Amino acid sequence: MREDQPFDDEPATTEERIMHATYEMLGRHGYAGLSIGRIAEAADLSKSSVYHFYDDKEDLLVAFLDGMLEWFRGQFAQDPEEDPVTALREQARSVVTGVPPGAPAPVDEDGVPFGPFVELRAQAITDPAFRERFTRIDALFRQELAEVVARGIEDGVFREVDPDRTAELLLTLFMGVVLRRSTADGLDTDGLTAELERLFETYLYAPDAQ
Numbered sequence: 001m002r003e004d005q006p007f008d009d010e011p012a013t014t015e016e017r018i019m020h021a022t023y024e025m026l027g028r029h030g031y032a033g034l035s036i037g038r039i040a041e042a043a044d045l046s047k048s049s050v051y052h053f054y055d056d057k058e059d060l061l062v063a064f065l066d067g068m069l070e071w072f073r074g075q076f077a078q079d080p081e082e083d084p085v086t087a088l089r090e091q092a093r094s095v096v097t098g099v100p101p102g103a104p105a106p107v108d109e110d111g112v113p114f115g116p117f118v119e120l121r122a123q124a125i126t127d128p129a130f131r132e133r134f135t136r137i138d139a140l141f142r143q144e145l146a147e148v149v150a151r152g153i154e155d156g157v158f159r160e161v162d163p164d165r166t167a168e169l170l171l172t173l174f175m176g177v178v179l180r181r182s183t184a185d186g187l188d189t190d191g192l193t194a195e196l197e198r199l200f201e202t203y204l205y206a207p208d209a210q
Helices: 014-033 036-042 047-053 057-076 084-097 115-123 128-155 163-183 189-203
Strands: none
Touching (some): 014 036, 014 057, 036 057, 057 128, 084 128, 084 189, 115 128
């Protein structure tokens, strides 16, 4: 079953309870305010129970990022049978609005809260383990986008662009949107969605496909 928010299912194991609590506490207190004690309290566990699975806060958060990677993989994976134009529009919509592809509406007015994701990404500036995880996440998104572009070219609905370079551009645009949604108010989602569509029409869509 696909969840519209990370760690939104019912935890079945102690480790899952810890991951759910980590997501909740990271969103509430941020990286600087996150502690094993707060995670243990939120999970209704002792600190020793958390330390049984993880050596320290960083070890726990690396495992947390692995869980986030799997969630993103499930939420944003492309359907190879879907029309490439529709797939790209849906991907852009999901990033701008925070509504995962296929979901009719966000769980709350802000959609998927990307704040914990952005908060941990900032740690990748100095932490090699975090940097390696985010490099993998970027590679996953880039591959998914490149496959959509390649299918669109093959189907004749996209121009003859370089799929990998185009995916790199799209990923960079989308990550900028995620950063802004998480760190500032007043993002014009309707206007941004419209301008992204104009960009696609100018740069990517084949003339006969518009």
